[in-house]
Amino acid sequence: MATEPKPIHRLEESLINRIAAGEIIHRPANALKELLENALDAGATQIKITVKDGGLKLLQIVDNGSGIRRADLPLLAARFCTSKLSTFSDLSKLQTYGFRGEALASISHVAHLKVVTKTREESCAWRASYADGVLALPKPGTSEEPKPCAGNDGTTITVEDLFYNTPLRLRALKSPSDEYARILDVVQRYAIHNPTVSFLCKKAGSNTADVSTPSSGTVKSAIKTIYGPSVAKELLEARAEAGQKDEFEWQGEIWFTSANYHVKKPTFLLFINHRSVDSVRVRRAVEAVYNGILPKGTFGFIYLSLAIDPSKVDVNVHPTKREVHFLDEERITEHVADAMQTVLAANDQSRSFQYQTVLTGHSPFKSKEKTKRDELRKERSPGGSDEDMESEEGSEGEADDGSDDEEPQAGPSHSAKPIRKPTQLSYKKVRNDLKTRTLDSMFPVMQGTSQVQATQPLGEPGKKDKVPTITESQCFLTSVQELRAAVKKEKHSHLAEIIAEHTFVGIASLGLCLTLVQSSTKLFLMNHAALSEELFYQLGLMQFGNIGKLTLEPAPSLEELVRLAVGAEKAIKEQGLNAEKIVKNIIKTVMAQREMLAEYFSLEITSSGHVATIPLLLPGYTPYLDRLPLFLMRLGPQVDWTSEAECFRTFLHELAYFYVPGPITQGKEDDPADVDTKKSEEWQIEHVLFPAFRKYLEPPRGLLERDVVQVAELRDLYRVFERC
Structure with missing residues (x-):
């Protein structure tokens, strides 16, 4: 049965604003991030945050920035009212955190918002309350106009009862302790990136702060204050910048831990043009630097700050500004990873191991000095047997510590005296x-x-x-x-x-x-x-x-072995990839190289696609043949067939892995x-x-x-x- 089309109508302004607020403010940590960025834009050098019930009951931020003028207070919480933009072209040269004028507007639609602010020129502070983007009555029977009050230079913003009018969003949030942990993470990130700004974050009613940093410090000292000395003592610094072939200017500052530090939970702090953002591709690229260095399943600490020409960065791609897009992302990321690898390689010799430091010290085997001493003993003791010398030689397992008996001294006469055998x-x-x-x-x-x-x-x-x-x-x-x-x-x-x-x-x-x-x-x-x-x-x-060659009789089918290995890969099923297409691509790649594989590596594959022989690297040792399907499957994606040296190196590494x-x-x-x-x-x-x-x-x-x-x-x- 056909239904009549429903008429299209314009949503109410309050509903539009509440929907928009839900895109900007997902949880208390998002609200805090917006307020922090406003304080930093205002030039604050001291920022104090007070939180109650994970920010749901109270979220207050006090700064000593430039403050807000009395005349601007009516537009403070109105949508798309900002001092950062005038024309669309201003986005291409943006140097500030905020720019759209949506943060305070969004907060005022889902919470009770109060502001106390004072500029350095004004003689008093001004207090104002907001609801749904406009000035509101602080108390029944009073005026909504800002009221003069006592206050310090700067701004105090108080957010109470967050999501009081959106109960579904409120129920979807996790426990207050979890939300507070997210708030601390935001504060810690900006405290590290802004070491010259003092940050203090604590729970309401508590006398101790959970985050407290001084206003005069460095990135390294801020990391030490927040993450502890165990991270700070292993920190390495690297710099990256645009090369001659790059089309625009950029610089990168990287602080990361050496191979001595590793934890199960990764820590990756990324700032692009001073804005805390996230990028899965950049994260994977820099974390891949530790592959083969850290134990599997462990990660290091990485702080990366990129300063890129603002005209090459698109900041307006995410409602919460959590992501940005910039040109030549892959090339810049590659330069950053190379810089990290260079520093890691240069500091490899400085690595310290709790039990292995002796490996790089004095040899535990006999030295030239001890060899000369043994020859002298043999000359002075003609009756000494080879067995005695071997026993003495075996005793020299450590560096000479003076514990050996003194050498017998030759007397005035030439008569041979019995020499006491040194105590072992x-x-x-x-x-x-x-x-x-x-x-x-x-x-x-x-x-x-x-x-x-x-x-x-x-x-x-x-x-x-x-x-x-x-x-x-x-x-x-x-x-x-x-x-x-x-x-x-x-x-x-x-x-x-x-x-x-x-x-x-x-x-x-x-x-x-x-x-x-x-x-x-x-x-x-x-x-x-x-x-x-x-x-x-x-x-x-x-x-x-x-x-050498190890003949397989009867010769198994290459396609069946590869299909068996592909079918056992959980990642292929989880990501919804086409397994049959993967099998065909691997077969096509391997069959195209079968003449080279037979000539150089004794891996013979018949024209009908059967594995006749496999390499025999060590006579007397048979590899675990259950690994053969995995070995053949990995030849497709893991071997670099485009470069001769890399092809030989990667193939031999795969062959070695098969032989383990x-x-x-x-x-x-x-x-x-x-x-x-x-x-x-x-x-x-x-x-x-x-x-x-x-x-x-x-x-x-x-x-x-x-x-x-x-x-x-x-x-x-x-x-x-x-x-x-």
Whole structure:
């Protein structure tokens, strides 16, 4: 049944204004932001905020700015009445926070608004009340005209009973404590960006302030006051500015924490032309600087202030001014991220670790001075055996601290005197025999109804570790030579010495990929997955063009494997992406490169789309084939096929990730799994991977950040035992 069209009519002015107010003032924090910006526009150097019930009952802001003239009070809360704009072109050169004249108007339509203001020229202050954008009666029977009163220079704005006439909005808000937390966040942001302005924020009736900053300070001191010394001591500063190819002028000031600081909740403060805004793209770009530096799921502190030519910024794109648009956003963001990375790289050597500082100090292995002393002992003691010398050499696990016995002095006669063998202190004794007891032998293994002590690894008992010989292939490609040179350049010599001389202790957690090893008198906890990924990347680079092959029989379908991996990706389903289209794009990309993949990496894919062979990087080690679908899927989006050097580097990193031991999902505690499978994996780690680490791995400094940690030192343990 057809219905008659309803007539169109104009809404009442009060309804229009109330709808508009709902777009500007979402919650108390929005109202406070508008009032703060007005105070800063007025040149205030002291701002005091008082809050009651999260700003719903009371929100008062007192400033010492320029104040408002008596003649302007009737238009103070009227819509689109402002002193910031005259023509539309003024938007292109705007330097102030407010400009539309909607803040106080919107507040007056959803709350009771009172103003007390005084300019420096006037002899008294003026008090006025507002309702629905116009002057209102402060009390029944009085006039709505502003009244003279006592007051200081500046303005006091009081907002009471926010959203009293919009009950739905009031019920939708969270608890007062949550709203107060949002208010504090706004105050803290502007306090950091305006360190020369004193901010004070407290709850009504409280004697202590939750935010209090001085009026003479710096950005760093403001961050320290608000976020504490733990953030301030790790702060780094970077500057970014327009380059020669940029079309307009801009500058960026960045304060961010080093790699020593990380928390689970991100803190990102963005100001563009002194306006607190939010940008998802800028946030993601600068937070991505910490990828590979901080542990997964943790973030740093970032404060970014951009000063951009106002004619290149569109400030009028969001009702609450929460977002702005500006030209060349991607290019500017890239410059900022590069500046942060440069400073992080320059400060990498200054990183401090609670347990790892010893790694960058004196070598725990014998020094040249001790070698000369040992030779002198041998010359003076012709009857000394090699075994004695080895015992003494093993005792030199630490720097000389003067605790060794004095050297025997030669007497006037040439007769040989018996030389007392130096006392070897217990804490200097080093276990250097790989056949001695390991961590696994300390735990009983269930076999049937009896318990036996595991003295040898199950799988291939009695077999000695034998690392296959791998030679570097001859390659004349400049890109490969540069990648190989980069590996040698990034090598950390002392960490390489620790790994080359280590003694395997045992696997601490298979699920968390943690293994204990001993080097000299120190015990280290290593992430064998991270070390493995670096090893297999280097082995792939070493054997470039001459990598062994692992034949798959029968050859699985490339399309089926990729579709299996894509189907397991939760993000694709959550974002509503077309999985079938993604599969086809990946297949198309990989098939187009199959000749190169077969020639350089021994990844052979038939013309019919079947995976015939995969690379064999380390003879005797078989990768976890359940990861093969994920590996093939990641070849599409994760490999840079546009650049030769980047293509080789990213492909080898994906191949190395495929070779990492363990299941796809890592980082969980050990699950009860099949005993034979678990023991087989443990055997591979102990008898194949760690011997390969000794022989081939050239560890970069980055492994010291969180993958190699010293957990104990024999001397310190003896001191603990002595106290007991």
